[in-house]
Amino acid sequence: MKMFVVRRGKDSLESIETVEFTPNINPIEKKIISLLIRRSMYPREIAKALNIEQQKIYYHIRKMEKMRIVEVEHISRKDILTKFYRLRAPSFLLRVGEFEPVNNITFLSKKKREFLKPFVENGRINTKIVLGSPDPHGALSARARDGYYASDLTMFLGSFSSFPPKPCVVLDTEIKNLEQNMIIVGGPIVNRIAEKVNNRLPIFFKNKAIYSKLTKIFYKSDNCGIVVKTKNPFNRKKYIMIVAGIRSQGTRAAILAFLQRFDELCKGNEKNEKVYAHVVQGVDKDADGVIDFVDIIE
CATH class of the missing domain: 3.30.379.10 (Chitobiase/beta-hexosaminidase domain 2-like)
Structure with a gap:
C-alpha cells in the first residue's frame, strides 16, 4: 500500500510519496518519545519516569529540540521555572525529493x-x-x-x-x-x-x-x-x-x-x-x- 504526505501549497495541494522507517536514534531518545507521545512532560518528570539522571535527560531534550522533534508546550512559573515539552507531531518526514501538485487527498x-x-x-x-x-x-x-x-x-x-x-x-x-x-x-x-x-x-x-x-x-x-x-x-x-x-x-x-x-x-x-x-x-x-x-x- 502506497503512502503519501500532503501539504497545502500556495495555490494547490502538494504531495510526496513516502515510506515508514525507523531512524537510528539514541535509545534514551526513543524512550523519551514514547512518553511524550502520550502527554507533555518536564525533564525532571521524564528522568523520574525513566529512572535516568536528570542531566542526561536535559542533554537529549536539547538535542531533540535542535532536531525539531520536540518543542516547549508551555512554561510553568508556580514555584520554579519549568518547561513542559511535547512532540512537534505524531510523525516525522525525512524528505529528499520535491512535493508535486495533486488534485486532493482523495x-x-x-x-x-x-x-x-x-x-x-x-x-x-x-x-x-x-x-x-x-x-x-x-x-x-x-x-x-x-x-x-x-x-x-x-x-x-x-x-x-x-x-x-x-x-x-x-x-x-x-x-x-x-x-x-x-x-x-x-x-x-x-x-x-x-x-x-x-x-x-x-x-x-x-x-x-x-x-x-x-x-x-x-x-x-x-x-x-x-x-x-x-x-x-x-x-x-x-x-x-x-x-x-x-x-x-x-x-x-x-x-x-x-x-x-x-x-x-x-x-x-x-x-x-x-x-x-x-x-x-x-x-x-x-x-x-x-x-x-x-x-x-x-
Missing part, C-alpha cells in the same frame, strides 16, 4: 485523473458548467427542464476540489466566452452551446435520436443520453464535455453515470479507448417514474 487512478482533466485540476474547478435556460429560447423556443439535475454533477465534481470554487455555473443564453473549458448540460434543443458543437462530436444528436460515428448505431429511447469529452472546437487548447440526453430523463441518466458508472466512463469508448464518448440508458428500477439506475450501452 486517491484517483491515472485514468480518472485524465478523464477529469482539465475540468478539475490541482484541486480546483477549472471549467464553466453551461446549463440550458429555463426560459423560452432558441429556434424552437424550448425551455430547459434538466438544470436541477446538474446539482448532482456539481456536487460530484466538488468532491475532487480542495479549494472553495469560484462561481462556475452559467446559462447558455449568458455565456460569452466559448474558448474556455466547458461542461455542457442538456442537448441541442434546450442548450444553444450544445447546438453549436453537436455535429462535431463523435456521438451526437440527429433526427431526435443519438447517433454514434464510432459504431454507426442510432439510439432512439428517450431514456438515452451521452457523455462525451473532446477538444473545444472554438479553442483546441481547451476541452468540452457534453452531458445530455434526448429528453430530460436522458440527461438525468447521463449525470447518474458519473455517480454510478464513473470507472466505466473513464475507460473510453469500446471501439476506441482514446475517445471519451459513451451512450447511457436510464432505468426506472422501482417504477416510481424517476430514473434511478443507469447502464452504459456504448
Whole structure:
C-alpha cells in the first residue's frame, strides 16, 4: 500500500510519496518519545519516569529540540521555572525529493485523473458548467427542464476540489466566452452551446435520436443520453464535455453515470479507448417514474 504526505501549497495541494522507517536514534531518545507521545512532560518528570539522571535527560531534550522533534508546550512559573515539552507531531518526514501538485487527498487512478482533466485540476474547478435556460429560447423556443439535475454533477465534481470554487455555473443564453473549458448540460434543443458543437462530436444528436460515428448505431429511447469529452472546437487548447440526453430523463441518466458508472466512463469508448464518448440508458428500477439506475450501452 502506497503512502503519501500532503501539504497545502500556495495555490494547490502538494504531495510526496513516502515510506515508514525507523531512524537510528539514541535509545534514551526513543524512550523519551514514547512518553511524550502520550502527554507533555518536564525533564525532571521524564528522568523520574525513566529512572535516568536528570542531566542526561536535559542533554537529549536539547538535542531533540535542535532536531525539531520536540518543542516547549508551555512554561510553568508556580514555584520554579519549568518547561513542559511535547512532540512537534505524531510523525516525522525525512524528505529528499520535491512535493508535486495533486488534485486532493482523495486517491484517483491515472485514468480518472485524465478523464477529469482539465475540468478539475490541482484541486480546483477549472471549467464553466453551461446549463440550458429555463426560459423560452432558441429556434424552437424550448425551455430547459434538466438544470436541477446538474446539482448532482456539481456536487460530484466538488468532491475532487480542495479549494472553495469560484462561481462556475452559467446559462447558455449568458455565456460569452466559448474558448474556455466547458461542461455542457442538456442537448441541442434546450442548450444553444450544445447546438453549436453537436455535429462535431463523435456521438451526437440527429433526427431526435443519438447517433454514434464510432459504431454507426442510432439510439432512439428517450431514456438515452451521452457523455462525451473532446477538444473545444472554438479553442483546441481547451476541452468540452457534453452531458445530455434526448429528453430530460436522458440527461438525468447521463449525470447518474458519473455517480454510478464513473470507472466505466473513464475507460473510453469500446471501439476506441482514446475517445471519451459513451451512450447511457436510464432505468426506472422501482417504477416510481424517476430514473434511478443507469447502464452504459456504448
